[in-house]
Amino acid sequence: MKELHALTDLQLAILDVLWRRGEATASEVHEELVDSLGLARKTVGTLLTRLEKQRVLTHRSAGREFVYRAAVTRREVGRATVRNVLQRLFHGSLPALVNQALESEEVKPGDVQRVQELIAAWQRQGEEPEP
Amino acid sequence: MKELHALTDLQLAILDVLWRRGEATASEVHEELVDSLGLARKTVGTLLTRLEKQRVLTHRSAGREFVYRAAVTRREVGRATVRNVLQRLFHGSLPALVNQALESEEVKPGDVQRVQELIAAWQRQGEEPEP
DNA sequence: GCTGTACACTTACACTTGTAAGCGAGAGGC
C-alpha cells in the first residue's frame, strides 16, 4: 500500500468522488471530474487501475462494468496527511498548524466557533482520569 | 516554481534544514540528514541542484563551496500546504481539519491551551472594525 | 446475424523523484 500521506492531488480527487458516492464506475468518476480537470475517459481508467494496484481502492464487476470503491477511508488518509504535515512543516506543533490554517483561508466565523467547541470538548474529555 | 504544496518529504527535509540554519553548504545539509535518512553526500548534492532549478532555493559561492538558502519561506509553504489539505481532504472545513489533528497526534496539553488562545485572539481581532 | 459502441486491458511516452557513481578542477599538504 502506497503511503497514505503521499497521495497526489489527482489521486485525492478520484478518492474524493468515491468517498462521496460510496462507489462509482469509471464513467461516473470521469463525469464528475471532467469539468474541473478535463481528463479523458481513458485517463481516468488508467488512474483507477493504478490506484487499485496500490490497494488504495477495489472494484467489483457489475455486468461488464467495474464498480470502484475506496479501500481506505477519508479518516485514515486525513490522519496520515495531517500527521505528516504536522511533523514535516510544523515540528509537531498543533498551534503552529492552526495558526497557519487561520491565516490561510477565508475562515467562516461559524467555523471558528466550531473549532473552539471542539477544543473545549477535547479538554473536558482529557481532564477526566482514566476510568 | 514548483507548486509549493506538492513538495515531497525529502524536499521538505532539506528545506527544513535551510530554514532552521538560515543557510548551509551541501555538506552541512548532508551532515544533518545522514543520521535520519542515510543519504549519500552526492545524493544531497543532486537534490539541492534540482531544488534550485525549481527555484525553491538559491545559492551563493563561498570559496569553492556553495552556500544554499531557501527561496521560499516556511510560512509560504505552510500556507500553500494547509490550504491544499483543507481543500482536498476536508472540503475547506477548518473544524474537520482541527478535529483530525487532535486525534492524529499525542497532543500536548499546553498545545491545546495555546490553540484556544489563538482562536480567542483571532476572534477578538475579527470583531474589531478596520481602523 | 452483423455492426458499432463502450468496456477493460495493454502499451506508450515524457517528466519527476530517489538514489548515486563518474569526471574534471581546484585547494592543501608535503
Added chain:
DNA sequence: GCCTCTCGCTTACAAGTGTAAGTGTACAGC
C-alpha cells in the same frame, strides 16, 4: 611541483505520474 581530497557538474537508471491511444471483446440495436 605533485598527489590527494573534495567540490560541483554530468550522467544513469528504475519507479511512479500524468496523459492517453490502440486492441480485443462482448452486448445492443438493426
